[in-house]
Amino acid sequence: MDANAQLIEHMMNPQNYGSMENADAQxxxxxxxxxxxxxIHLKVKEEAGKPVIEDIKFQAIGCSTTVVAGSxxxxxxxxxxxxxxxxxxxxxxxxxxxxxxxEAACSEMVAVALKAAMDVYTQRQIDPDYPVISYKIKNSCExxxxxxxxx
Amino acid sequence: xxxxMIEMHxxxxxxxxxxxxxxxEKKEQLFDxxxxxxxxxxxxxxxxxxxxxxxxxxxxxxxxxxxxxxxLLHRIIKKLGALDLQLEGSPDRELAHRISSDIRYITGVMxxxxxxxxxxxxxxxxxxxxxxSEEATKAFTRFLFEESYKExxxxxxxxxxxxxxxxxxxxxxxxxxxxxxxxxxKSFGNMMAKMGILSVPRIVMKELYQVEDVVQFLxxxxxxxxxxxxxxxALSEAVGKDSPELAAFFDFINMQEDYHITLMKDxxxxxxxxxxxV
Numbered sequence: 001m002d003a004n005a006q007l008i009e010h011m012m013n014p015q016n017y018g019s020m021e022n023a024d025a026q027x028x029x030x031x032x033x034x035x036x037x038x039x040i041h042l043k044v045k046e047e048a049g050k051p052v053i054e055d056i057k058f059q060a061i062g063c064s065t066t067v068v069a070g071s072x073x074x075x076x077x078x079x080x081x082x083x084x085x086x087x088x089x090x091x092x093x094x095x096x097x098x099x100x101x102x103e104a105a106c107s108e109m110v111a112v113a114l115k116a117a118m119d120v121y122t123q124r125q126i127d128p129d130y131p132v133i134s135y136k137i138k139n140s141c142e143x144x145x146x147x148x149x150x151x
Numbered sequence: 152x153x154x155x156m157i158e159m160h161x162x163x164x165x166x167x168x169x170x171x172x173x174x175x176e177k178k179e180q181l182f183d184x185x186x187x188x189x190x191x192x193x194x195x196x197x198x199x200x201x202x203x204x205x206x207x208x209x210x211x212x213x214x215x216x217x218x219x220x221x222x223l224l225h226r227i228i229k230k231l232g233a234l235d236l237q238l239e240g241s242p243d244r245e246l247a248h249r250i251s252s253d254i255r256y257i258t259g260v261m262x263x264x265x266x267x268x269x270x271x272x273x274x275x276x277x278x279x280x281x282x283x284s285e286e287a288t289k290a291f292t293r294f295l296f297e298e299s300y301k302e303x304x305x306x307x308x309x310x311x312x313x314x315x316x317x318x319x320x321x322x323x324x325x326x327x328x329x330x331x332x333x334x335x336x337k338s339f340g341n342m343m344a345k346m347g348i349l350s351v352p353r354i355v356m357k358e359l360y361q362v363e364d365v366v367q368f369l370x371x372x373x374x375x376x377x378x379x380x381x382x383x384x385a386l387s388e389a390v391g392k393d394s395p396e397l398a399a400f401f402d403f404i405n406m407q408e409d410y411h412i413t414l415m416k417d418x419x420x421x422x423x424x425x426x427x428x429v
Binding site for chain 2 (some may be wrong): 014067
């Protein structure tokens with residue numbers, strides 16, 4: 001399946017979309033420029049002393065690119081331990097300067113939402129009432145129009 | 152009752168999808184049935200409001216992909232049968248009786264519908280009779296995914312606002328906006344089916360329809376409508392070279408957004424006046 005076909009697949013059937021009852025932690029990635037955001041829900045189990053993402057769901061106020069990013073990243077993260085999930089976050093954030101700004105903002109929102117959810121889970125091991133964390137993204141999906149000579 | 156409302160929400164969407172993926176006389180019949188299910192959904196919502204039971208528009212994610220229309224119709228019929236049984240526990244016996252009566256008739260008609268092979272999930276990315284360039288195809292595909300979801304979202308937002316308002320002036324506006332979005336949702340869904348990319352819109356987050364600041368929502372909404380006009384204009388330009396027919400359709404949708412803007416401005420003025428009067 002080529003990249004375009006995969007994108008269509010994720011748009012038609014986004015994986016892991018929806019809310020989760022009795023989530024162990026939630027985290028938010030937010031675009032302060034336009035109010036778009038991603039909410040990630042985690043169900044976590046401890047295996048060999050390490051937290052493992054047993055189940056993951058996401059919801060988005062955003063465009064279809066955000067939904068595709070959410071579908072891909074949550075699929076990658078499901079079943080992994082937090083170390084591997086941190087790698088997924090780092091990898092996603094590391095490639096943002098190589099993609100168009102609007103796509104960068106969408107992927108960053110999902111990545112920081114996942115990071116926020118993991119941070120909430122970690123904090124809740126100390127304080128069970130630790131609130132949901134919301135991280136703001138650095139990229140903006142607002143693209144600036146070039147002013148042509150004829151303007 | 153909450154479960155019944157959620158399932159009726161799902162049946163409305165599934166029946167719309169069945170309409171998108173079908174052809175001939177039964178297509179319009181399925182859209183008519185979907186409209187009846189949407190009204191059932193609003194009746195059930197109103198009952199929840201009356202008895203003071205908290206609710207939202209969450210539902211299950213649905214995959215309606217099917218090789219034959221009968222596959223989906225059987226699923227809908229089965230769900231309606233279960234829903235009919237659940238209605239036994241409804242406190243409003245008259246409403247339950249009316250809905251049961253509709254379910255019995257509609258399932259009877261659905262059972263007899265002529266089966267057909269479904270092409271709505273083929274991922275062909277080709278619009279019948281139109282040779283779009285790769286760039287135009289991408290723009291068109293993206294537009295359909297974005298806007299079909301957006302119209303579904305708007306239907307739910309205006310429906311929720313209407314359900315929680317007893318202001319006749321505003322409810323007239325909300326109803327027109329619901330009807331407009333239903334038409335757009337139907338138009339884009341039919342196009343998605345023709346392109347082979349039909350899918351159920353994703354679940355709408357609560358905070359979008361449980362609007363806390365209606366004035367701000369309307370102001371933002373007017374900006375969004377202006378952006379939607381620009382999207383339509385850009386898409387009309389992108390497909391215009393390959394298909395004047397599609398371009399004319401998107402110009403039509405572009406101009407329709409002016410109705411929405413006018414209605415939202417009217418609603419905004421009405422809300423602002425109400426707040427000033429208080």
